[in-house]
Amino acid sequence: MIRIIALSILVIPGILAVYGIKLMRDMVFGILQSPFPFLWLQFICGLLFVLIGIGFIAGFILHRDRKRNKVQDKFKQVEGKK
Numbered sequence: 001m002i003r004i005i006a007l008s009i010l011v012i013p014g015i016l017a018v019y020g021i022k023l024m025r026d027m028v029f030g031i032l033q034s035p036f037p038f039l040w041l042q043f044i045c046g047l048l049f050v051l052i053g054i055g056f057i058a059g060f061i062l063h064r065d066r067k068r069n070k071v072q073d074k075f076k077q078v079e080g081k082k
Contacts, residue, residue, distance in 0.1 A: 013056040020049025 023046030026032075027039045036042040065071045 010057055010060060013053040015053075017050050017053025017057075020046040020051075020053060022046070023049065 023033060023036075023042050027043040027046065030039065032039055033042055036045065062071070062075065066075070066077065
């Protein structure tokens, strides 16, 4: 059950990142999507969606690997800092 919850937590930001890539691709080809009035605004929102989605997934994986002690020394947390 916990693995299903973890998978669903990762699927939502993944979908957000894919939608961001689609928005940026549509801007390159000059296709304006309905909620955005300008192409440049569509590209900025797409870039934010990609950065947020990939950043969340990367943070989730880093947190999991730190818990299991499978990261390099430079990615380990210092004992006094959190």
